[in-house]
Amino acid sequence: MPVVDLIARVKSSAKNRTSSERRSLLISAHILDEKTGSYDARFFSKSTVESSVSKSPRKTSKIAS
Numbered sequence: 001m002p003v004v005d006l007i008a009r010v011k012s013s014a015k016n017r018t019s020s021e022r023r024s025l026l027i028s029a030h031i032l033d034e035k036t037g038s039y040d041a042r043f044f045s046k047s048t049v050e051s052s053v054s055k056s057p058r059k060t061s062k063i064a065s
Contacts, residue, residue, distance in 0.1 A: 017025075026032040033040045038052035 027034050030040045039049045041049045
């Protein structure tokens with residue numbers, strides 16, 4: 001399958017995803033941390049993770065536990 005067709009399939013499927021499906025994909029790709037909802041500290045810099053924690057819908061009190 002040509003790359004152009006793959007890109008078109010990915011774009012069309014992205015439009016149909018719900019927020020929870022999108023979040024699940026980001027967690028499985030190690031972009032987001034499941035517990036904190038911020039960027040995964042294993043793969044992103046400390047400053048990036050800290051700034052995403054403050055913007056995350058899940059509050060930082062869950063990080064300490």
